[in-house]
Ligand SMILES: Nc1ncnc2c1ncn2[C@@H]1O[C@H](COP(=O)(O)OP(=O)(O)O)[C@@H](O)[C@H]1O
């Protein structure tokens with residue numbers, strides 16, 4: 001059974017087809033790169049994958065059940081999503097990174113936070129920094145760390161390294177690759193064609209809301 005399956009999914013917005021008749025299967029352990037021109041529907045596809053939006057027509061099946069049958073809180077814990085524009089809340093980085101623990105009634109695991117800071121080349125003092133003073137690339141990494149504090153089953157990444165320099169992009173790639181090797185299924189939208197082919201076993205191209213047949217890379 002596929003982990004995630006799209007059955008003839010169409011998404012309309014103001015009578016415009018954003019995605020048309022999309023059918024595909026994602027297997028557990030896949031690393032899927034999603035490419036396509038700006039405005040082709042990539043971000044919309046990821047939002048459907050985590051039920052932030054629902055299909056106008058067709059069905060999305062997660063672990064054998066229609067996405068709409070899941071409790072949203074449970075779904076959010078199993079499917080991690082990093083949006084194209086990172087949205088941080090509150091005043092400090094700590095407000096953001098304590099939140100995943102707070103909603104689970106757990107004490108913040110500072111060792112885990114610091115280990116992730118180290119993986120992403122962020123200084124330990126980052127915890128107390130104010131959100132409003134962060135650069136775009138720093139916000140991207142904090143949003144990613146917030147999603148990774150508890151490892152999701154599926155990780156949806158929307159151009160999460162677009163504001164990073166080469167070295168920091170490589171760090172992010174290394175963390176994601178390791179997560180995939182440990183079993184997390186990755187769906188990564190990227191503009192970077194080299195990046196799209198580096199680790200992925202499948203390549204999904206979306207053009208004008210239509211996906212070309214998924215290409216198997218390895
Ligand atoms: N909430 C929305 N309302 C109206 N149009 C939208 C909305 N979200 C996306 N679109 C349109 O859908 C198309 C696909 O958008 P998007 O999925 O963000 O593309 P991509 O991520 O590939 O750049 C674009 O033409 C965009 O303008």
Ligand SMILES: [Mg+2]
Pocket residue numbers: 042043044084158
């Ligand atoms: Mg997008």
